[in-house]
Amino acid sequence: NAGVMQNPRHLVRRRGQEARLRCSPMKGHSHVYWYRQLPEEGLKFMVYLQKENIIDESGMPKERFSAEFPKEGPSILRIQQVVRGDSAAYFCASSPWDYQTYGYTFGSGTRLTVV
């Protein structure tokens, strides 16, 4: 019973390129969340998705960032025209509906480096 799977683990992009981060939730989890962690900071909420729906994107930057969770396949966080400030660890988490009792299960993250 695999946990939350994120790939790639490490991603290097040049400024102006696109970054695509993938997340497969735990089996049976239909809620997916993306968080970003800058160096020496806590995790910051970005977006909450259910299958084919964005529920809360209040933490997403207004430009260049988008997320989807299609009916089939993993959730994708896309960053267009990356800049150095996008360098961070991006964590995906999933949960069942009763997230308050069981918490979220986080993946190991994707470390994005923009050069």
Next chain:
Amino acid sequence: DQQVKQNSPSLSVQEGRISILNCDYTNSMFDYFLWYKKYPAEGPTFLISISSIKDKNEDGRFTVFLNKSAKHLSLHIVPSQPGDSAVYFCAASFGGSQGNLIFGKGTKLSVKP
């Protein structure tokens, strides 16, 4: 403005002793609090949670205490083990906003043998 604060960046304790990690919050509307542990190069791992209607929740060696009047919660680990060495994050949520956990910056715990 930080709504969830962990004012101690690091804590060092001796194996077998108690570790106490503290967390303060500013928003009285938070109704659920969670603690996560994180090892380097891994994602956070859920440890324990507490509802705002309770003042204590216990799970094995881990106990979380909530003092709503002081807007303060703490995580007690007894007895501490070297494998507990990690960064501990406190997080809070509003009941109506699933997904949006607000995290503190973390406290790095070192348990020395």
